[in-house]
Amino acid sequence: MTTIETAQKLGLLPEEFQKIEEILGRNPNFTELSAYSVMWSEHCSYKNSILHLKTLPKNAMPSPFSKDKKVGVLAEAGQENAGLVAISEDLACAFKIESHNHPSALEPYQGAATGVGGINRDIFTMGARPIAQMNTLRFGDLTQDRTKYLLKGVVKGIGDYGNAFGVPTVAGEVYFDDCYNVNPLVNAFSAGIVEIGKTASAIAFGVGNPVFIVGSATGKDGIQGASFASKDITKDSLNDLPAVQVGDPFQEKLLLEASLEIIEKDLIIGMQDMGAAGIICSTAEMSAKGEAGMIINLDKVPLRQKNMQAWEMLLSESQERMLVVAKQGREKEILDIFEKWDLHCVQIGEVTDTKRLLFYHKGELVADLPAESLVLGGGAPIYKREQKEPDYFQKLKNFDINAIPQPQENDFPKIAKFLFSNLNICSRKWIYEQYDSMVGTANLGINRPADAGVVLVKSPKGKATEKALVMAVDCNGKYVQANPEIGAMIAVCESARNVVCAGGEPLAITNNLNFGNPYNPEVYWQFANAVKGIKNACEALGTPVTGGNVSFYNQYTNEKGEKLPVFPTPTIGMLGLLEDLSFQTTLSFQQADDLIYLLGKNQNDISSSEYLYNYIGEKQSPVPYFDLKNEIAVQKIVFDLIRKKMIQSAHDLSDGGLFVALAESSFQYNLGFEVQKPANLKDIRKDAFYFGEAQSRIIVSVKPENKVHFEEFLKENNFEDFLQIGHVTTENFKCDNAIWINDQDAKKLFEETLENYL
Amino acid sequence: MNFVVVVFPGSNCDDDMVYVLREVLGQNVTKIFHKETQLPQNTDCVIVPGGFSYGDYLRSGAIARFSPVMPAIEAHAKRGGYVWGICNGFQILTEAGLLEGALLKNNSQKYICKNVFLTPQSTQAPLTKSLQKNTYKIPIAHGDGRYYADNDTLKRMEDNAQILFKYCDELGNITPEHNPNGSLLNIAGVCSANHRVFGMMPHPERASDNLGANTDGKDLFLSLLQNFS
Numbered sequence: 001m002t003t004i005e006t007a008q009k010l011g012l013l014p015e016e017f018q019k020i021e022e023i024l025g026r027n028p029n030f031t032e033l034s035a036y037s038v039m040w041s042e043h044c045s046y047k048n049s050i051l052h053l054k055t056l057p058k059n060a061m062p063s064p065f066s067k068d069k070k071v072g073v074l075a076e077a078g079q080e081n082a083g084l085v086a087i088s089e090d091l092a093c094a095f096k097i098e099s100h101n102h103p104s105a106l107e108p109y110q111g112a113a114t115g116v117g118g119i120n121r122d123i124f125t126m127g128a129r130p131i132a133q134m135n136t137l138r139f140g141d142l143t144q145d146r147t148k149y150l151l152k153g154v155v156k157g158i159g160d161y162g163n164a165f166g167v168p169t170v171a172g173e174v175y176f177d178d179c180y181n182v183n184p185l186v187n188a189f190s191a192g193i194v195e196i197g198k199t200a201s202a203i204a205f206g207v208g209n210p211v212f213i214v215g216s217a218t219g220k221d222g223i224q225g226a227s228f229a230s231k232d233i234t235k236d237s238l239n240d241l242p243a244v245q246v247g248d249p250f251q252e253k254l255l256l257e258a259s260l261e262i263i264e265k266d267l268i269i270g271m272q273d274m275g276a277a278g279i280i281c282s283t284a285e286m287s288a289k290g291e292a293g294m295i296i297n298l299d300k301v302p303l304r305q306k307n308m309q310a311w312e313m314l315l316s317e318s319q320e321r322m323l324v325v326a327k328q329g330r331e332k333e334i335l336d337i338f339e340k341w342d343l344h345c346v347q348i349g350e351v352t353d354t355k356r357l358l359f360y361h362k363g364e365l366v367a368d369l370p371a372e373s374l375v376l377g378g379g380a381p382i383y384k385r386e387q388k389e390p391d392y393f394q395k396l397k398n399f400d401i402n403a404i405p406q407p408q409e410n411d412f413p414k415i416a417k418f419l420f421s422n423l424n425i426c427s428r429k430w431i432y433e434q435y436d437s438m439v440g441t442a443n444l445g446i447n448r449p450a451d452a453g454v455v456l457v458k459s460p461k462g463k464a465t466e467k468a469l470v471m472a473v474d475c476n477g478k479y480v481q482a483n484p485e486i487g488a489m490i491a492v493c494e495s496a497r498n499v500v501c502a503g504g505e506p507l508a509i510t511n512n513l514n515f516g517n518p519y520n521p522e523v524y525w526q527f528a529n530a531v532k533g534i535k536n537a538c539e540a541l542g543t544p545v546t547g548g549n550v551s552f553y554n555q556y557t558n559e560k561g562e563k564l565p566v567f568p569t570p571t572i573g574m575l576g577l578l579e580d581l582s583f584q585t586t587l588s589f590q591q592a593d594d595l596i597y598l599l600g601k602n603q604n605d606i607s608s609s610e611y612l613y614n615y616i617g618e619k620q621s622p623v624p625y626f627d628l629k630n631e632i633a634v635q636k637i638v639f640d641l642i643r644k645k646m647i648q649s650a651h652d653l654s655d656g657g658l659f660v661a662l663a664e665s666s667f668q669y670n671l672g673f674e675v676q677k678p679a680n681l682k683d684i685r686k687d688a689f690y691f692g693e694a695q696s697r698i699i700v701s702v703k704p705e706n707k708v709h710f711e712e713f714l715k716e717n718n719f720e721d722f723l724q725i726g727h728v729t730t731e732n733f734k735c736d737n738a739i740w741i742n743d744q745d746a747k748k749l750f751e752e753t754l755e756n757y758l
Numbered sequence: 759m760n761f762v763v764v765v766f767p768g769s770n771c772d773d774d775m776v777y778v779l780r781e782v783l784g785q786n787v788t789k790i791f792h793k794e795t796q797l798p799q800n801t802d803c804v805i806v807p808g809g810f811s812y813g814d815y816l817r818s819g820a821i822a823r824f825s826p827v828m829p830a831i832e833a834h835a836k837r838g839g840y841v842w843g844i845c846n847g848f849q850i851l852t853e854a855g856l857l858e859g860a861l862l863k864n865n866s867q868k869y870i871c872k873n874v875f876l877t878p879q880s881t882q883a884p885l886t887k888s889l890q891k892n893t894y895k896i897p898i899a900h901g902d903g904r905y906y907a908d909n910d911t912l913k914r915m916e917d918n919a920q921i922l923f924k925y926c927d928e929l930g931n932i933t934p935e936h937n938p939n940g941s942l943l944n945i946a947g948v949c950s951a952n953h954r955v956f957g958m959m960p961h962p963e964r965a966s967d968n969l970g971a972n973t974d975g976k977d978l979f980l981s982l983l984q985n986f987s
Contacts, residue, residue, distance in 0.1 A: 159869050163899070164810040166770025250768050250813025340793070342767065436871045436899045438964045439808075441774045446873070446897070447971040456969055462777055464969060581969065 002033045010037035016381060023373045031359070031367045034311040035374065038277040039284060042552055045380035048518040049550045052531040053077070056538065056545040063542035064632050065505045065639050073508065073544055074196070078376070081122040081202055081273060083546020084194075085508050087577050091457065092199070093469060094128035095191035097136075097512045097573040099551040103245070104186040108153025112186050113161035113247040114222075117319050119188045120165060121273035124256050125322060127200040127263040128192030130167045131440055132455040135188045136473045136512075136571045137174045137431075140181030142423055142757045147176075150184050152758065157247075158188070159434040164249035165256070168443050169435035170453030173473055176423045179566045182556035187512040187549075189473055189573040195460055200263045202282075203270035204325045204351050205290035211349040213279070214338055215255045215321040219304040221245050222278070222317025232517060232553050232563070251320040251343070258341040259322060265337075267330040269351075274321040280314040280374070282323035283357050287371035288378055294371075296349035298361040310361040325351060387528055388521035392620075396482055399621040401606060407687050409738070415691065416659065416733075416740035417749065418615050425610060425656045426753035444468055448586040449668060450502035451652055454578060468584065470504025470576035476655070477567030482608050483623035484526040488533030488570050490623070490695055493631045494654065495574035496541050500635045501650040501698060503583040503642050504576030506541055509534075511548035511572055516555040516565025523555075526568040534570060540628050541635075543574070585642050587651040588668035589701050594648050594728040596673060597710075598658065600634040600697035601627075601721045604684045610655050611691035625694040630721070634696050637719045646710050647700040657691040661699055663733055663746055672743050674734040675726030690735060701728055759802040759986055761785055764831070766792045766822045771808035771844065771963065778963045779805075783979055792825040802986065803840035804831050806847030808899070808961060818861065818902045819849035828854055840982070841955045842885070845900055848947070848957035857948060857957045858915065859907035865940030869901035873972075874938055876923040876946050876960060877930045883953040884985035885978055886922050892930040894923075894974040896960040898938060898946075903959040905941035905948070915948060922947035923958060 007017035010033060020028050020036050028036065042048055058077050060070035072086030075094070082096035100115025116133065123130045135158055140147045162169055167190065204211070222245035262268055270290070272282040279301070283294050298313050308316075324345075326334050331347070338345030352358075357374075359367040373379030407415060419425055437443055442456040452472035457465045474495040480487030496506040511534060516523035538545055555565040578584060589596075603625040606612045612621055641647050653661045662673050677689045688694075702710045704727075714722050726734075733743050761779050765772045772789060779785045788798050797804065811822035822828075835841050835856050843851035851857045864870060875893045878886040907915070915921055923946040927936045937944045939959075947958025962975030 156868075163869060163871075163901075164768065164770075164813060166809060248813070250810060250815065253768055253770065253810075340791075433872050434869050436869075438871060438897050438899060438961070439770055439774065441777060441964050441967060441970065444970060458777070462773060463781060464777075464967070 002028055002030055007033060010034060011041060012037050016040060019381065023370065023379055031311040031314065032369055035280045035314055035367060035369060038315055039281060039374040040380050043276050044281060045376050046550055047381045048383050048385055048552065050376065050382055051384055052528055055531065056535050058544055060544060061539060061542045064636055071507050071544060073546060077545055077547040081125050083508060083510055084126065084199065085546060085575065086196060087457065087467060090196055092194055092196050093191055093575060094123050094126045094194060095510055095575050096122050096547050097187055097189040097510045097571065098549045099512050099514060100186045100188065101183065101514065101551050101554055104154055105183050108150045109157040110246050112154040112157030114245045114319055115186055115188045116158050116161040117247045117249065117252050118275045119190045120167060120252065121275065123190045123192040124259055125200065125202065125271050125273040126194065127198055127260065128194035129260060130190045130192040131442060132170045132453060132469065132471065133162055133167050133188065133190045134169065134171045134453060134471060134473045134573065136172060136475065138180040138185035138477065138569060139176050141178050142176055144181065147181065148758055154184065154186055155431050155434055161247055161249045163436040165253050166439050168437050168439050169432065170437060170443050170445060170455055171472055172432065174428055174431065175477060177477065177567060183554045183566055185514050185554065185566065185569055187571050191469060191471060191575060193457060198263065200268065200271045202272035202286055203290040204286040204294065205292045206269055206351055207353050209269055209328050209351040210326045210331055210347045211294055211296065211351060212324040212326060212334065212345055213301055213321060213348050214324055214345045215343055216248065216251050216318055217302040217304040217344060218313055218316050218321065219318045220308060220312055220316060223312055223315045232555055232557060245317045245319050247319050254341040254343050255320050255322065258338050258343055261337045262334050265333065267327060267334050269325040269327055271322055271324045274323060276317065278314065278316045284371045284374040286323065286325060287357060288375045291355060293352040293354035293356045294349050295352055295358045298359055300346055300348040302344045302346055310359060310366040314359065385518050385524045386521040387525040389525055390522040396620055396622045399607065401604065404606065404616060404618065406685055412738065413740045415611065415615055419610065419656045419660055420746050420749040421753045422610055422614055423754065423757065425660055427751045428754065429751055430755045430758065444584060448584065450585060450587050451498035452502035452504060452576065454502050454584055466580055468578040468581060470499045470502050470578050471574060472498035473571055473573045474498065475569050475571040477569040478608050478613060479623045480530060480570060481567040482621065484529035484568055485533040486623045486626050488530035489537040489628060490626055491570055491572045492534055492537035492541065495572045496543065497635055497652045497698065499574050499576035500639050501585065501587065501652050503585040504578045505639065506543050506574055506576045508544050508546045509538060509572050509574050510546060511570055513548065513550045514554050514566065514569040514571065515552050517563065518552045520563065523565050530568055530570045536628065540632055583642050585650050587665055588649055589665045589671045589728045590648040592671060592728050592730045593704055594701040595704055595707055595724055596675060596726045596728060597700050597702060598697060598723045598725050599637060599700060599721065601630050602681055602684055602689065603692065603694035604688050605694040606688050606692045609657060609691055609693040611657065611687065626696065631696040633719060634698055637714065637717060638698050638700065640717065641700065644713060646706055646713060647702055649701045651699050653697040653699065654693065657693050659690040659735065665699065666733065666743065667747050667750065672729040672732040673726055674729050676736055678723050678725065759785055759983060760800050761787045761803050761805055762797055762801045763787060763789050763805045763807055764792060764827055765789055766811035766825060768811045768813055769807050769809035771961065774963045775805050775807045778966045778979065782966050782976065790827065792827045795826050795830055797830050797834055801834060801839065803842060804834055806841065806843040806850050808845030808847060811846055811850060818846060819853040822850045823854040832856065835955050838952065838954060843957040844961055845959055848959055849902065851955065851957045856955050857950060858911050859905055859948060861902050862904040862906050863902050864904055870938055871897065871899040873897050874960060875926050875928050875936065877926040877932065879921040879924055880919040880949065882919040883922055883949045883956065885956050885982050887985045888981035889977055893926060893928060894977065895972055896962055896965045896975050898960045900959055903939040903941065905945040907942065912943060918951060920949050920951065921945055922949055922956060
C-alpha cells in the first residue's frame with residue numbers, strides 16, 4: 001500500500017498520485033510509484049515546459065542565406081534521441097545538447113564526465129558516429145576555492161571521458177558570474193554522421209522480438225538521478241550523492257563500436273540508450289513509440305551489486321548501457337558482436353502487443369504499467385505555470401548612458417588591460433588544451449581558428465568529402481537576464497553569426513534551457529519569454545529546433561532563505577554546413593596592409609557590456625542594442641562575401657566589443673592594427689565605439705587591391721552599414737593614434753589570465 | 759609498403775592512421791583486431807595507434823601488451839620488420855619491451871593537446887633519415903608522455919642514434935620551456951637498436967592532410983617510404 005506521503009517523498013504532487021491511481025485503477029505498489037516518480041519528473045516528462053517548447057519551429061523553413069533551399073529535417077524534436085538533419089544526398093548529421101548541471105554541482109568530475117557520455121550515447125544510439133563535441137560551462141567567482149574545485153573537476157571530467165572515447169572537442173564557451181557560485185552549468189553537445197537510411201530508431205514492435213540489455217552491468221548508482229535533477233540544490237543535496245552516476249569511457253567506446261556494428265548489419269528493430277531513469281525509461285519510451293508492450297525478467301539483468309531491489313534496477317542510471325530490441329532470429333549474430341567487444345549482452349525479455357510493461361523479479365510480477373501512461377505525449381502530466389514580470393525588468397529601463405562618465409584619455413590603457421585580464425574575455429586555453437581537439441583528423445580549425453568549430457565530414461567509408469560541419473554554442477546569460485526575449489534572440493543569432501563567419505550556412509539548432517525553479521512565476525516568465533525569443537530568431541534564420549534539453553531548478557537557497565536563480569541561460573547549439581571547403585574562413589588577420597572594415601550598425605550603447613558590468617561595475621542596464629533585421633542583413637552579406645572570396649577574415653564583435661575583437665584577430669600571426677573612430681560617428685561615445693556590445697557587427701579584412709570591388713559589391717547588395725576603420729599592421733594595437741597596451745603584453749594577459757587564477 | 763594497423767579495445771587513432779596511409783599516401787593498409795594471433799603475410803610495417811587501450815586502466819599500455827596479437831608483433835620485430843607506435847602505441851611498445859624507457863605522467867599532471875615543435879635527431883632511422891627541415895610542427899595529445907630511462911640507457915641510445923625527436927621551439931632550440939611534459943632530454947620519440955622499431959608521443963597522422971593546413975607530419979611517412987628496405 002502506498003500513500004500520498006510516499007508519493008510526495010518521491011517528488012510527486014498529490015494530484016499526480018491521484019492520477020496514477022486512476023490510470024492503474026488501483027493503488028500502485030512502491031516499485032510502480034517509483035517508476036512514475038522518475039518518468040513524470042521534469043527531466044523526463046518536460047511537464048512544465050512542453051507547452052512552450054511546442055511553439056518552436058520544428059520543420060524546414062525558407063532560409064535567408066540560400067534561396068530555394070530548405071533544411072531536410074529527418075528526425076524532429078522529440079522523435080528520437082537526437083535531432084537529425086540531411087547534409088547531403090546520402091549523409092545526415094545527428095546532434096543534440098544536454099545538461100549535467102546538478103550532478104556537476106555535487107561531484108564535478110563524474111557529473112561532467114557522465115554528461116559527455118550521455119550525450120554521445122544519444123548520438124550513436126541513432127547509428128551516427130560522433131565526430132565532434134562542444135561544451136558550455138558556467139561557474140561562479142573564481143577566486144573562491146570551491147569554484148576552482150568545480151572548474152578543475154568539470155574540465156578533467158570532460159577531458160578524461162571525451163579524450164578516451166575519442167571524439168574531438170572543437171568549440172565551446174565559458175562564462176563566470178557570481179550567480180553560478182553554487183549551481184554551475186555544464187552543457188555538453190555532440191554531433192555525429194550517419195548514412196541516410198541506415199539510422200536506428202528508439203522503437204519496439206513485433207511480438208516475440210527479443211529485448212536485450214547490453215553494455216555495463218547495473219548498479220545502485222544514479223538512482224533517481226532524474227528526480228534529483230528536478231529539484232533545487234540545497235545544503236542537503238549532498239545526501240543525494242548516490243544520484244550521481246559514475247562514468248567509464250572505455251566501456252562507452254566498446255559500446256559505440258558494438259552498437260554501430262549491429263545497426264550496420266541490420267540486426268535490430270530499435271535501440272535506446274539508458275540515460276535518465278534507466279530501464280524504466282527505455283522500456284516505456286520504446287514501447288510507447290511502437291504501440292507495443294514488453295515482458296521483462298529483472299533476474300536476468302547483469303548486476304554489479306548484490307541485493308538490488310526491483311525499483312532500484314528499474315531506476316538505476318548506471319552508465320554505458322543500451323536497450324536493444326533485436327530482430328527475431330538474429331540473436332546469435334548480436335551476441336557474437338558483443339562477445340567480440342567483451343561486453344555484456346543478455347536477453348531480459350520480449351516484445352508483446354499488450355501495450356503494458358510487465359516486470360518480473362524473483363518469480364513475482366513487481367510492476368504492471370501501461371507504457372503510454374509513463375511518457376511525454378502520453379499519460380505524463382502537462383502544466384501551464386504562472387508567470388510574473390519581475391520588478392527588476394522595468395527598473396533596468398531607467399539606465400542612462402549619460403550617467404556613466406566618459407573615460408579620460410589616460411583611462412583607456414587601464415580599460416584595455418582590464419579587458420584582456422577579464423575572465424569572460426581571456427583565452428580558454430587552460431581549459432581546451434586538456435581536451436583532445438584533433439582526434440579524427442577532421443578538425444579544420446586547429447591551424448585556422450574561426451568563430452565556430454569546423455569539422456571535415458568523412459564518409460562512413462573513411463573518405464574525405466567536400467563538406468564540413470560548422471558549429472557553435474552561445475548564450476550570454478547577462479543579456480538574457482536583462483531581457484529574456486531579446487537575450488535569447490541574441491543567443492540564437494550569435495551562434496548563427498559565428499557559423500556564418502567561419503564560412504558555414506546555419507542549418508538547425510539544439511537548445512539547452514537552463515533556468516531556475518519553474519514554480520517561481522518570475523523564473524517562469526523568463527522561461528516563456530526566452531522561448532519566444534528563440535522562436536522569433538529561428539524563424540528569421542530559417543533554422544528549425546531539432547531538440548534539446550530543459551534544466552530547471554538551477555538555483556540556490558542562501559542562509560537568509562532567499563531563492564537565488566542563476567541567470568536564465570538558454571544555451572544554443574547551432575549546426576551549420578560548409579558546402580565547399582574553399583569557403584572556410586578564419587578569424588585571424590592574414591597580412592599587414594589588409595583593410596579592416598566594420599560591418600553593421602554602430603550604436604551609442606554600452607549596456608550589459610563587460611566594460612560596463614565588470615569594469616565600471618554597473619550591474620543594472622538593459623540588453624545591448626539588437627535588431628533582428630539588421631542581424632540577418634549583416635549575416636547574409638558576410639555569407640555572400642565569403643562565397644565571392646572577397647574577404648581574408650571575419651570575426652564577430654562580442655564580449656569586450658570592437659577593441660577585443662581586433663586584438664583577437666591579430667594574435668595568431670602576431671600582427672597589429674591601426675584604426676580610427678570615423679568622424680561621422682560623432683554621436684557615438686568613444687567607449688561605446690571600442691567596448692560597446694551593440695549586436696550584429698562583424699569585422700572583416702580585405703586585400704587592398706580588392707577594395708573597390710568589395711565596396712561595390714556591398715552597394716550592389718544595398719548594404720550600406722559598412723565603415724573602413726583602418727588596416728592591419730605588423731605590430732602594435734593603435735586606436736585613434738594611441739597605443740593603450742603593448743600587443744605582446746595583451747597577448748600574454750589574454751593567454752595567461754585563466755591559469756593565473758587557478 | 760604494406761601496413762597493418764592494430765586495433766585494441768580503446769584504440770581511437772586507428773581510423774586516422776588508416777585514413778592517412780590509404781587516402782593521403784595511397785598505401786596498402788589492413789586493420790586487424792587485437793584478438794588475431796597472426797599478422798597478414800607480406801606485412802612490412804605494423805602500426806600500433808594511439809588511444810586508450812583498455813581504458814589506460816592500471817597503467818597506459820600495461821594491459822594491451824598481453825593481448826593475443828602481441829607475440830606476432832614481437833616476432834615481426836625480431837625478424838627485423840618495422841613497428842611504429844604512436845602515443846598509446848609508444849606506451850604499449852615500451853611496456854612490451856620492444857622499446858627502452860618508460861612513459862610517465864606529464865609533470866603538469868594534466869592531459870595536454872596542442873601543436874608542438876620537434877627537431878629530428880637520428881640520421882640512421884628510416885623514419886627521420888630524409889627529414890630536411892630543422893623543425894616540424896606536430897601535435898601531442900597525452901597525459902602520460904614524460905619519457906624516462908636511466909642515464910646509461912640514455913647515453914647508449916644517444917650514441918647509437920636511437921633518439922628520433924626532441925621537443926624544441928619554433929627555431930629548433932631545445933629548451934626546458936618547450937618541453938611539454940618533462941621528458942628527459944626533451945625526448946619525444948625513440949627507436950630500437952636496429953633502428954626499425956619506432957615510438958613517439960606526437961601524432962604525425964594528425965598533421966598529414968592538406969585540408970588541416972599542416973602537413974609537417976606527412977614528411978615522416980614519406981621518409982619511411984623512401985628509406986624502406
